[in-house]
Amino acid sequence: MxxxxxxxxxxxxxxxxxxxxxxxxxxxxxxxxxxxxxxxxxxxxxxxxxxxxxxxxxxxxxxxxxxxxxxxxxxxxxxxxxxxxxxxxxxxxxxxxxxxxxxxxxxxxxxxxxxxxxxxxxxxxxxxxxxxxxxxxxxxxxxxxxxxxxxxxxxxxxxxxxxxxxxxxxxxxxxxxxxxxxxxxxxxxxxxxxxxxxxxxxxxxxxxxxxxxxxxxxxxxxxxxxxxxxxxxxKQQLLLEEADYKNLIETTESLRKLKHDMQHHLSAIQFLANNKSYDELNEYIKNYVGSFDEMNKFISTGNSAIDCILSTCIPKAEQKGIKVSYVLTVPDTFSLNPILTSSLLGNLWTNAITACENLIRTDSSIIPLIDFYIKPIENMILISIENTFNGICKKDSAGNFLSTKTGKLNGTGLKRINEIVDQNDGIIEITDHDNRFCVHIMFPLKEKTTNENSNS
Structure with missing residues (x-):
């Protein structure tokens, strides 16, 4: 019992x-x-x-x-x-x-x-x-x-x-x-x-x-x-996106003014050439070329959001001693709206520049560089950014990337990138190897009309 x-x-x-x-x-x-x-x-x-x-x-x-x-x-x-x-x-x-x-x-x-x-x-x-x-x-x-x-x-x-x-x-x-x-x-x-x-x-x-x-x-x-x-x-992310969008509008307006001013410059050059005022013409061209150094930093792909972000981020990276190469083949009809595009690219470039800055401070043996390209693949568009970094990368037991600042799953930037990809039926792949951090993103496309602008 x-x-x-x-x-x-x-x-x-x-x-x-x-x-x-x-x-x-x-x-x-x-x-x-x-x-x-x-x-x-x-x-x-x-x-x-x-x-x-x-x-x-x-x-x-x-x-x-x-x-x-x-x-x-x-x-x-x-x-x-x-x-x-x-x-x-x-x-x-x-x-x-x-x-x-x-x-x-x-x-x-x-x-x-x-x-x-x-x-x-x-x-x-x-x-x-x-x-x-x-x-x-x-x-x-x-x-x-x-x-x-x-x-x-x-x-x-x-x-x-x-x-x-x-x-x-x-x-x-x-x-x-x-x-x-x-x-x-x-x-x-x-x-x-x-x-x-x-x-x-x-x-x-x-x-x-x-x-x-x-x-x-x-x-x-x-x-x-x-x-x-x-x-x-x-809210902080929204404020940043609104600021990026405002910057986008201002940059677009600057490009419009640049195009308008170009007509006046060409008219002035033509007038001096017709009058054979060669000394004045040389002086005018000299001054114009000097001012054109700033204008030459503008990227022109036909997509205002991409142009704005790259025209801002590429010079910023180069000023910090980062070698930048890019190849852009942008479809005429881009699937993301301007705000999401500026947020996505802005976060990608901010993370890449920050990683290169940390590399410059900690390891002088590796060249800080950023490789960026956009190109269509069949009915998809691939956005890829690769940057060198100091090899310090936090991951959890499942292999998910953690923020190096907080130690939490993803940082604010990477979290926002994933949100944009998920909300727009995209695919994202993040890898790191040989001191290179790579983010590859693909979005579906409706049309396949492209305008290529490349520089490396």
């Missing part, structure tokens, strides 16, 4: 561990650290070990508070080992499942006490109500796990201090909740007063609800903070 009792406890713990796998797999699927076959084997091994360790804790009658703390770290350890998600996401869902266990335990105990009007010891290991209590407990977990599947969780990013604070809050909250439950059981055993025990059960239940509400409120605050941070980043 005793062995059957512990077999039942192991079975319950096995099902509880399986529920954790179902819950966490629903939230973190497709981010495995191992192959699926190896992952399933390790997952089965984990479920067995977790159920056995929980049964051992129950056998030695470890307090519920300590058991829940150990369970929290087991959950967190499982997510750290098997999944690639960020620590804040793993912490969030480990805490949520622990809250599910806590709420299910409280509900099951309170419900059985309310129905049977018996003492708490009947719901403990070996008690006559242990089986219905554990079945109610598992049913509550199943309901919570099922409902959580339909909740659209917003992933949050926590700083190290926020992460440690959240862990401490979860541990302290669950510890005191289970401490109240253990005091309730002890009070009945010592005083045999069911009314007082029931009042403590009510207090424990209210505490459970308030604590879960507190965790939900903190989660909502973090979500709001994350949303505000994203909105601020988007």
């Amino acid at each position: 005793i062995s059957l009792k512990y077999v039942w406890e192991i079975l319950i713990n096995l099902i509880e561990s399986s529920f954790f796998y179902i819950f966490i797999e629903d939230k973190m699927k497709d981010s495995y650290r191992f192959t699926q076959k190896r992952f399933k084997i390790l997952m089965i091994l984990y479920i067995l070990l977790d159920s056995i360790s929980t049964s051992i804790l129950n056998y030695f009658q470890i307090s519920y508070g300590i058991s829940y703390i150990i369970a929290f770290f087991i959950f967190l350890f499982f997510t750290l080992i098997f999944y690639k998600k960020s620590l804040s996401i793993k912490l969030l869902f480990s805490s949520i499942f622990l809250a599910i266990l806590y709420a299910s335990d409280t509900i099951a105990t309170m419900l059985l006490q309310f129905i049977s009007k018996s003492d708490l010891t009947t719901t403990l290991v070996g008690g006559p109500l242990r089986v219905p209590t554990t079945l109610t407990y598992l049913s509550c977990i199943a309901i919570f796990v099922y409902l959580s599947h339909f909740i659209k969780w917003k992933y949050i990013s926590l700083s190290p201090v926020e992460t440690l604070s959240y862990i401490a809050l979860c541990i302290i909250g669950f510890f005191f909740g289970q401490y109240i439950a253990s005091v309730t059981i002890k009070s009945f055993i010592i005083f045999k007063n069911s009314n007082f025990s029931n009042e403590l059960i009510l207090v424990s239940s209210i505490y459970c609800i308030l604590f879960l509400l507190l965790l939900s409120y903190i989660y909502m605050l973090y979500c709001t903070k994350e949303q505000n941070r994203n909105l601020l980043t988007e």
